[in-house]
Amino acid sequence: MPTYKDLVRQLGYGVIGSGFSILQNGYSDLKPAIFDVGKIKNTFVQYGFPNVPTGEADYEYAFLTPEVLEPILWDVMTLLHKTKYKLNMTDCDDFAYTLTALMSMLFGINTCGTILGRADNKNTGAPIGGHYFNFPITYKNGLFEMWCCDPLNPGFVKIEKGKPIIINDWKYVVTDTSSARYF
Numbered sequence: 175m176p177t178y179k180d181l182v183r184q185l186g187y188g189v190i191g192s193g194f195s196i197l198q199n200g201y202s203d204l205k206p207a208i209f210d211v212g213k214i215k216n217t218f219v220q221y222g223f224p225n226v227p228t229g230e231a232d233y234e235y236a237f238l239t240p241e242v243l244e245p246i247l248w249d250v251m252t253l254l255h256k257t258k259y260k261l262n263m264t265d266c267d268d269f270a271y272t273l274t275a276l277m278s279m280l281f282g283i284n285t286c287g288t289i290l291g292r293a294d295n296k297n298t299g300a301p302i303g304g305h306y307f308n309f310p311i312t313y314k315n316g317l318f319e320m321w322c323c324d325p326l327n328p329g330f331v332k333i334e335k336g337k338p339i340i341i342n343d344w345k346y347v348v349t350d351t352s353s354a355r356y357f
Contacts, residue, residue, distance in 0.1 A: 197280050201246070204281060206236035207313045213237075214287065214356050217311050217318045222335045223348055228287070231357035235285050237313035240321070244330055247286065247310065247323055250276050254325035269325040270306035271355075277310075278357060286310040286323075287356035289348070293327075296338070296345040307346055309333075309354060322346055 176184070213235060215228045238246075254269055254276075270288040277286040286308055293305040307324040320333045322341060329341030339346040 194280060201281050204238065204242065204283070206238050206283060208234050208236055209313070210234055213318060214285070214311060214354075217320055218354070220318065220335075221320045221333055223352075225350070226289070226348060227353045229353070229355040229357075231355070232284055235311075235356070236283050237285050237311060237318070238283060239314040240312045240319060240332075241314075243283070243286075243310060243312055243321075246277070246281060246283075247273075247330055248328070250280075251323060251325040251328045251330075255328055259326065266326055267306040270308050273308050273323075273325050274355070274357065284357060285312075287354045289352055289354040291352045292347040292349050294345040294347060296340050296343050299345075302344065305346070 211230050211233050214230050218224065218226050218228055250273055254272055257264060257269070259265060259269075267288075267290075274286050274288045278284045287310070288306055289309045290304065290306050293302040293307070294300060295302060305324075307322060307326075310321045310323060312319045312321065321330060322333055322339045323330045324341055324344075324346070327342055327344050331339065331341055333339055
């Protein structure tokens with residue numbers, strides 16, 4: 175006979191599994207623009223980050239317009255933001271990589287990469303520390319655009335070459351040791 179904890183686990187996994195199916199069906203009408211590998215790195219170069227290694231694990235990438243991508247990202251960031259932060263266990267890398275993975279697994283969008291950089295206090299300039307966050311890339315009217323978002327500090331901003339990347343009170347910095355991953 176299953177224990178109470180067994181039943182709770184079964185119910186939890188059942189709810190999550192049903193939720194995944196519901197979300198996939200709810201977004202089955204997405205029509206991303208598909209491009210071969212290389213567009214990710216080209217966009218990093220275009221935005222002034224030529225030395226950032228971009229691990230690209232797929233041969234093709236699915237790009238949405240900013241107008242379609244933003245509300246989906248907000249929904250996923252809001253979901254992830256409900257998860258408890260635990261230093262070294264469930265911290266920035268887990269949140270950023272989970273956002274990347276959910277975008278791919280739920281919606282087939284593999285252009286919301288994870289980047290390792292740094293976060294600073296935007297007002298004082300004091301370093302907060304090394305930080306993982308997300309760099310989604312969109313495509314509209316022949317242009318690839320790069321954005322920044324972060325499920326730990328929810329926000330979504332367009333990156334402008336040579337200008338600071340600011341979300342709320344954090345300044346996001348791409349460093350000499352930064353690296354990005356798209357899958």
